[in-house]
């Protein structure tokens with residue numbers, strides 16, 4: 610595997626990365642095989658968690674980190690993303706993380722870039738390291754609940770149609786044997802190439818059958834319509850808002866959210882410190898998973 614996209618991850622690479630992330634989480638003194646190597650952060654779309662945790666992961670491993678800051682780059686002079694990455698490669702930088710709006714951009718680079726390019730989220734179909742950190746967090750919950758992964762059910766709730774997190778999680782979690790379901794209004798559903806996915810109409814139905822609900826925000830930046838459409842989308846999704854009452858009725862139910870959270874839309878306000886909301890744990894685990902991802906891609910180069 611050269612570049613990291615969700616589709617380039619197979620079960621054995623997923624398991625290796627998750628095992629190494631567990632080692633990084635418990636290691637008191639970090640053992641790095643890639644200290645001194647360099648990494649470019651190329652975020653052509655906004656990001657807080659993914660960008661900062663890749664930067665922190667790389668620095669913990671003793672790597673040199675360079676931020677492209679696209680708004681100050683030659684992209685504004687008409688340079689293409691490919692030429693920008695070729696420049697990064699020619700500078701002698703060892704690896705780049707890229708976040709972009711296009712689908713399948715990394716596939717189009719094929720073998721024309723020698724350094725590995727890791728997707729930090731591309732289009733609506735790809736966010737491999739988010740799926741890996743979610744899988745890592747779900748494995749921790751499986752251990753805590755005393756259930757094997759293939760007995761856990763995770764339901765994706767909200768705007769599935771425009772979510773790269775949904776697509777990547779479906780691929781990675783189904784490879785690991787997690788049972789998957791979707792709970793969303795019709796306008797936010799889409800079909801996946803996976804016959805095992807169950808669809809629920811109501812949040813109660815989803816909670817009855819699931820161990821974990823993963824709430825996904827309305828991807829406003831991908832709704833091309835007007836702000837009235839966004840407001841109507843928010844009111845449609847209100848039936849799917851996870852609230853205190855639901856968590857009181859289902860005492861074993863965990864809630865995940867990749868962030869950014871729109872409080873009062875997908876999660877009721879006041880749930881910020883709920884002990885079964887795993888959003889902060891997901892962020893924390895993201896650093897170890899990204900350390901393991903960087904090591905996986907760079908240690909054999």
Ligand code: NCD
Nearest residue numbers: 658659730774826867868869
């Ligand atoms: C996702 C993203 O930004 O692509 N979040 C993340 O990386 N933690 C999902 C989202 O924007 O909703």
